[in-house]
Amino acid sequence: MALDELRARALEHVDDELDRLRGLGFGRLGELVAGSPHDAARDDGVTVTTRVDAEDERLMVLVEAWRGRRTLATGGFAMTPDGQAHSPD
Numbered sequence: 001m002a003l004d005e006l007r008a009r010a011l012e013h014v015d016d017e018l019d020r021l022r023g024l025g026f027g028r029l030g031e032l033v034a035g036s037p038h039d040a041a042r043d044d045g046v047t048v049t050t051r052v053d054a055e056d057e058r059l060m061v062l063v064e065a066w067r068g069r070r071t072l073a074t075g076g077f078a079m080t081p082d083g084q085a086h087s088p089d
Helices: 003-030
Strands: 038-041 047-055 058-067 070-079
Touching: 003 047, 003 058, 003 070
Parallel strands: none
Antiparallel strands: 038 047, 047 058, 058 070
């Protein structure tokens, strides 16, 4: 698989995971703080790592897609107790 194709897939994995996590809402997302980070291997050999940390009243989320030692894509957001997700500019 070419590197460009691998990166495109990694970006899709990150976007999909971020959408899934936003959909959980604050309470269920907060349950992921315990045991963070969480790894999930995909069929294409890319691993998606999700980190959820509590910071003051917000939950900070970072998602990374990687293969071997190479990070291919990242994304993240902060969620406030009212369920609003804010992505950095």
